[in-house]
Amino acid sequence: MTQRYVMSIDQGTTSTRCILFDQRARLVSVAQREQQQYFPQPGWVEQDAVEIWRNVDRIVPRALADAGISPDQVMALGIANQRETTVVWDRRTGTPVGRAIVWQDVRTEELVREFEGKPDAETVRDRCGLPLATYFAAPRLRWLLDNLPGLRDRAERGDVLFGTMETWLIWNLTGGVDGGEHVTDVTNASRTLLMNLATLAWDDELLSFFDIPKRMLPEIKPSTADFGRTKRVVPGLRIAAALGDQHAALFGQTCFARGETKCTYGTGSFLLMNTGRELVRSTHGLLTTIGYQLGGEPAVYALEGPIAVTGSLVQWIRDSLGLIGSAPEIETLARTVDDNGGCYIVPAFSGLFAPHWHSEARGIIVGLTSYITKGHLARAVLEATGWQTREVVDAMNADSGLTASTLRVDGGMTANHLLMQFIADVLDVPVMRPIVAETVSLGAAYAAGLGVGFWPDLEGLRRNWHLAARWLPQLEASRRDAEYANWQRAVELTFGWAQPRRPV
Amino acid sequence: MPGPVQAIERAAAILRLLARGSGRLGVGEIAASLDLAKGTAHGILRTLQGVGFVEQDAATGKYQLGAALLHLGTSYLDVNELRSRAINWADALAARSGEAVRIGTPLEGNVMVVHHVFRPDDTLQTLDVGTLLPLHATALGKVLLAYDADLAAETQRSDLPSLTRRTVVNAAALTRALAQVREQGWAGEAEEFMPGEAGIAAPIRSYGGLVVGAIGITGPADRLCDGGLRPRADLVTHVSNAARAVSRDLGASR
Numbered sequence: 001m002t003q004r005y006v007m008s009i010d011q012g013t014t015s016t017r018c019i020l021f022d023q024r025a026r027l028v029s030v031a032q033r034e035q036q037q038y039f040p041q042p043g044w045v046e047q048d049a050v051e052i053w054r055n056v057d058r059i060v061p062r063a064l065a066d067a068g069i070s071p072d073q074v075m076a077l078g079i080a081n082q083r084e085t086t087v088v089w090d091r092r093t094g095t096p097v098g099r100a101i102v103w104q105d106v107r108t109e110e111l112v113r114e115f116e117g118k119p120d121a122e123t124v125r126d127r128c129g130l131p132l133a134t135y136f137a138a139p140r141l142r143w144l145l146d147n148l149p150g151l152r153d154r155a156e157r158g159d160v161l162f163g164t165m166e167t168w169l170i171w172n173l174t175g176g177v178d179g180g181e182h183v184t185d186v187t188n189a190s191r192t193l194l195m196n197l198a199t200l201a202w203d204d205e206l207l208s209f210f211d212i213p214k215r216m217l218p219e220i221k222p223s224t225a226d227f228g229r230t231k232r233v234v235p236g237l238r239i240a241a242a243l244g245d246q247h248a249a250l251f252g253q254t255c256f257a258r259g260e261t262k263c264t265y266g267t268g269s270f271l272l273m274n275t276g277r278e279l280v281r282s283t284h285g286l287l288t289t290i291g292y293q294l295g296g297e298p299a300v301y302a303l304e305g306p307i308a309v310t311g312s313l314v315q316w317i318r319d320s321l322g323l324i325g326s327a328p329e330i331e332t333l334a335r336t337v338d339d340n341g342g343c344y345i346v347p348a349f350s351g352l353f354a355p356h357w358h359s360e361a362r363g364i365i366v367g368l369t370s371y372i373t374k375g376h377l378a379r380a381v382l383e384a385t386g387w388q389t390r391e392v393v394d395a396m397n398a399d400s401g402l403t404a405s406t407l408r409v410d411g412g413m414t415a416n417h418l419l420m421q422f423i424a425d426v427l428d429v430p431v432m433r434p435i436v437a438e439t440v441s442l443g444a445a446y447a448a449g450l451g452v453g454f455w456p457d458l459e460g461l462r463r464n465w466h467l468a469a470r471w472l473p474q475l476e477a478s479r480r481d482a483e484y485a486n487w488q489r490a491v492e493l494t495f496g497w498a499q500p501r502r503p504v
Numbered sequence: 505m506p507g508p509v510q511a512i513e514r515a516a517a518i519l520r521l522l523a524r525g526s527g528r529l530g531v532g533e534i535a536a537s538l539d540l541a542k543g544t545a546h547g548i549l550r551t552l553q554g555v556g557f558v559e560q561d562a563a564t565g566k567y568q569l570g571a572a573l574l575h576l577g578t579s580y581l582d583v584n585e586l587r588s589r590a591i592n593w594a595d596a597l598a599a600r601s602g603e604a605v606r607i608g609t610p611l612e613g614n615v616m617v618v619h620h621v622f623r624p625d626d627t628l629q630t631l632d633v634g635t636l637l638p639l640h641a642t643a644l645g646k647v648l649l650a651y652d653a654d655l656a657a658e659t660q661r662s663d664l665p666s667l668t669r670r671t672v673v674n675a676a677a678l679t680r681a682l683a684q685v686r687e688q689g690w691a692g693e694a695e696e697f698m699p700g701e702a703g704i705a706a707p708i709r710s711y712g713g714l715v716v717g718a719i720g721i722t723g724p725a726d727r728l729c730d731g732g733l734r735p736r737a738d739l740v741t742h743v744s745n746a747a748r749a750v751s752r753d754l755g756a757s758r
């Protein structure tokens with residue numbers, strides 16, 4: 001019997017990966033390419049959607065070739081993607097109207113402040129579960145409509161399409177200008193500020209609040225659904241699932257039951273808790289979002305604590321300061337010293353997300369003395385990820401009334417032992433990594449494989465979860481509390497920076 | 505004896521050229537200085553860039569000596585980077601073999617564990633990243649010794665401590681064992697480190713075949729070995745495939 005496989009494409013913020021998994025959910029091959037990041041102005045973050053599409057065009061055939069697998073052995077393709085990153089393109093030429101605006105971009109800060117001042121601003125959160133913030137897609141789309149000459153007319157005529165990365169990729173894969181499918185899934189749509197969380201449809205009130213023409217929006221489908229067949233790159237693959245990367249990671253970690261939680265450490269980091277069929281509203285600065293929706297079933301909801309800058313702080317140290325040659329070397333550098341030397345870095349590069357939601361905050365390094373070396377800076381870089389995790393975990397505990405007793409982790413930064421140990425220390429709970437660190441890809445594959453019957457049920461998938469590494473807390477409570485207090489003071493210093501403080 | 509390899513002579517000349525004067529030259533200037541065709545110079549520069557010996561300035565396109573040249577003596581692949589680059593394949597090896605996986609590099613006459621994946625059976629296990637293991641008594645160590653003549657000579661100069669009754673303690677026997685490792689491309693160890701335990705490991709290579717570490721599995725001898733305490737062929741294949749996959753990602757040719 002010929003072996004059968006499921007393919008996933010994980011279009012992440014830093015890179016795009018194509019991975020093939022066998023029926024026992026074991027990785028068979030992986031092909032990966034980083035994409036270029038553009039920082040044209042302070043606070044702006046852009047990527048080239050065409051470059052990302054070209055990367056997909058290269059890595060999909062390579063993943064097949066490396067494994068010696070033919071396309072007809074691939075039962076399904078699942079796509080996971082960086083969320084909220086906004087692309088608008090011409091439906092006749094397939095050309096984007098400009099660079100994609102990335103979820104970390106804060107150019108819409110003014111615009112968001114204007115929205116906040118509108119009389120019906122209060123209703124936004126009720127409808128879509130999200131606070132008004134630069135993080136989400138709608139303000140970005142509105143910014144494009146306002147700032148690119150003629151774009152609004154083209155949008156109203158139906159000449160241009162909007163999408164996040166999965167929509168862009170699926171449209172291209174299924175034919176592009178030749179009848180490409182213009183679709184998204186509920187998890188991605190739940191990050192736009194435009195979808196009604198209860199009805200899972202575009203909300204007319206929200207569309208008029210943000211003044212977005214409905215014609216340019218994709219059709220919303222469940223996370224597992226028929227998204228069409230590929231006509232390009234490798235023709236004939238059945239696209240059976242699409243979901244935002246963090247939702248895919250929740251699924252890949254097999255957090256199928258209420259209360260099950262994971263945190264994914266990549267460019268940013270994202271804590272998600274499955275809240276089942278219940279739409280839970282946070283009172284502690286978390287988001288309400290869709291966990292996932294299997295075709296034909298009601299949606300599963302989640303609470304989320306997003307952190308904008310974790311791995312990208314490491315990239316900043318590498319690319320903008322040149323202190324290290326590769327991201328993992330941050331650990332080597334950090335181990336040249338025993339502690340942070342009194343130095344703290346709060347990477348509010350995109351303002352601060354959960355649980356603070358201060359769009360106007362900007363990054364700081366505090367506690368500098370002549371004693372501080374680059375080793376201390378490297379420590380402070382890693383510790384920033386730890387403390388930001390602590391803040392969202394505290395919020396999650398407060399919202400759910402439960403106290404997390406372990407933390408399930410995944411993502412590129414979980415290769416960093418110093419960091420994982422620090423997270424165990426600051427949370428005072430064991431940190432557990434499953435045997436597939438590429439949990440986003442695994443989750444997309446799981447969803448796609450379930451959709452086509454390659455895997456029968458959720459219980460079977462659960463049995464694939466195995467512990468690969470576990471870090472136990474070791475720090476004394478007094479030290480932890482003192483350090484946390486320092487961190488909190490540092491965070492307060494970032495507030496209000498991007499706008500002139502009001503005179504007292 | 506074959507004569508000198510022209511491409512290597514030219515590469516050396518390019519490095520000497522970049523080491524003097526301003527240290528920043530375009531491909532055209534380099535080709536003109538050495539009287540080479542531009543395509544030839546470009547090919548050599550690209551290869552030197554691939555191994556880190558030259559760097560290209562993104563803005564001007566000019567070449568200069570690479571940082572790797574300054575650190576030629578120290579280990580060129582950071583151990584934390586090795587872990588990051590190998591993590592997917594180490595996970596897959598643990599899933600396929602059902603055993604614990606470790607990656608090791610040499611440190612002060614020992615194997616240092618730089619990565620560890622638990623045996624995927626959800627029993628209680630403890631991370632031992634940072635732990636030191638004996639070179640002569642582990643499969644990881646034998647791989648590292650087999651491809652590093654200096655390390656092997658140094659290890660054999662001192663006493664080889666006996667850890668079990670099967671530990672190889674005789675220098676000549678170790679030399680023979682290492683020759684066999686090189687011949688078969690992997691190392692096995694059965695009850696040489698701990699009674700009842702066995703290991704299988706293979707080399708992780710970078711460009712040009714340079715061995716930068718070893719990846720392997722350990723577990724009960726009765727699971728890893730056949731009746732004659734010989735490593736099971738299917739597990740050897742899994743380990744070798746994982747080593748090859750990591751090596752390919754690090755730039756080793758197939």
Ligand SMILES: Nc1ncnc2c1ncn2[C@@H]1O[C@H](COP(=O)(O)OP(=O)(O)O)[C@@H](O)[C@H]1O
Nearest residue numbers: 012013014015266267311312314327328412416
């Ligand atoms: N060993 C490491 N230590 C610290 N940060 C790392 C390490 N390896 C990768 N990273 C960071 O993780 C990010 C890449 O992880 P990944 O999960 O691929 O992210 P994404 O899905 O957001 O693209 C990068 O920002 C990189 O700087």
Ligand SMILES: [Mg+2]
Nearest residue numbers: 012245266440
């Ligand atoms: Mg990712």
